[in-house]
Amino acid sequence: MDNKIRVFATCDIGEAIDLLRKRGYEVEVYPRPEAPPKSLIIDKVGSGIDGLITTLRDPIDAEVFEAGKGTLKVVAQIAVGFDNINRADANRYKIPFTHTADVLTEATAEFAFFMMGALARKMWTAEHLTRDNQWGYWHPYLPFLGDEVTGKTLAVIGTGRIGLAMIKKSVGFDMNVLCYDPAYENQAFVRTIQEVNELRHSRGLSKEKVSIRYVPFEEALDGADFVSVHVPLLRAEDSATPTYHLFNEKTLRLMRPTAYLINTSRGPVVDEKALARALRENWIAGAALDVYEKEPLPSDSPLRDPAIADRCRLFPHFASAARITRLSTDPDKGMAGRCAQGLIDVLEGNYGGDVAQMPYVVNKEAFK
Numbered sequence: 001m002d003n004k005i006r007v008f009a010t011c012d013i014g015e016a017i018d019l020l021r022k023r024g025y026e027v028e029v030y031p032r033p034e035a036p037p038k039s040l041i042i043d044k045v046g047s048g049i050d051g052l053i054t055t056l057r058d059p060i061d062a063e064v065f066e067a068g069k070g071t072l073k074v075v076a077q078i079a080v081g082f083d084n085i086n087r088a089d090a091n092r093y094k095i096p097f098t099h100t101a102d103v104l105t106e107a108t109a110e111f112a113f114f115m116m117g118a119l120a121r122k123m124w125t126a127e128h129l130t131r132d133n134q135w136g137y138w139h140p141y142l143p144f145l146g147d148e149v150t151g152k153t154l155a156v157i158g159t160g161r162i163g164l165a166m167i168k169k170s171v172g173f174d175m176n177v178l179c180y181d182p183a184y185e186n187q188a189f190v191r192t193i194q195e196v197n198e199l200r201h202s203r204g205l206s207k208e209k210v211s212i213r214y215v216p217f218e219e220a221l222d223g224a225d226f227v228s229v230h231v232p233l234l235r236a237e238d239s240a241t242p243t244y245h246l247f248n249e250k251t252l253r254l255m256r257p258t259a260y261l262i263n264t265s266r267g268p269v270v271d272e273k274a275l276a277r278a279l280r281e282n283w284i285a286g287a288a289l290d291v292y293e294k295e296p297l298p299s300d301s302p303l304r305d306p307a308i309a310d311r312c313r314l315f316p317h318f319a320s321a322a323r324i325t326r327l328s329t330d331p332d333k334g335m336a337g338r339c340a341q342g343l344i345d346v347l348e349g350n351y352g353g354d355v356a357q358m359p360y361v362v363n364k365e366a367f368k
């Protein structure tokens with residue numbers, strides 16, 4: 001009887017698959033780029049695999065865990081977010097699931113920062129002008145101007161890993177920062193940034209004194225030139241501080257008409273119909289989105305309205321899509337490496353087999 005460790009991956013994660021094979025694992029990879037049907041995942045799990053590698057697009061719930069009863073030992077997700085995995089179901093079936101936090105923090109934050117710059121400086125519109133041969137003159141303000149990022153006020157909504165990385169990047173741009181987080185205020189981090197700001201000012205690196213502080217949500221929206229969203233998706237049934245449609249008609253109206261919204265967190269945090277209206281009716285100056293209520297973005301999305309195309313930048317859930325971040329086999333550098341290591345930790349009983357000690361396991365509470 002062959003007792004090789006068997007793994008099914010719903011997508012290719014590059015050389016990290018070879019790394020598992022070199023350890024003697026039998027790994028089957030779903031060969032197509034799009035998500036496999038859920039029925040196929042259930043069939044594979046039901047066939048007795050030990051480990052399942054998943055992405056954000058795979059719904060993992062009681063049906064999947066039931067199919068793997070007695071055989072499935074771990075679900076290893078290649079993403080930091082895990083809203084596709086039903087945590088309560090995983091806990092009920094006592095299946096640990098892992099994620100790839102940390103290694104995509106800087107890549108995601110830098111992309112959010114670049115989105116902010118591209119939006120405010122109208123890079124897309126300006127490039128189209130050039131490509132479409134509409135660049136007929138140099139003029140002080142025609143055909144349009146953008147807005148500077150340097151020296152402006154950035155509201156960071158959600159100060160977890162990625163929110164803090166966004167703040168770090170804002171330091172070099174002399175930005176004032178308004179922080180909001182419903183769950184935890186990292187005052188030590190804020191003090192450190194303030195010290196850096198003061199040093200930069202006292203040594204002549206920044207002209208104006210800038211500040212950073214935690215404020216209530218409404219104050220953050222009201223006071224910001226840029227609002228960057230970095231919260232997890234939490235629904236009302238799962239959390240006392242839900243983030244579903246945190247940005248809606250009411251809250252979008254709290255932003256300044258000159259302000260920009262950047263979302264690299266989760267699509268459903270923003271009510272897209274309300275946002276499209278806010279852009280059409282100029283409640284805000286623009287938005288740049290990397291995530292959507294439904295992905296890929298449907299062809300009839302109100303965000304595709306040509307009337308708002310000049311102020312609505314749309315990206316394909318791309319913030320962590322950088323070579324090393326996605327594919328390095330080093331668990332300290334790449335999502336693929338971290339995903340493989342999370343799987344290995346559980347399947348090979350690292351940390352003395354104590355799942356609650358394994359760094360990449362999310363649902364430790366089920367094993368304490």
Ligand code: GLV
Nearest residue numbers: 078079080081320
């Ligand atoms: C991407 O959105 C992720 O959660 O890794």
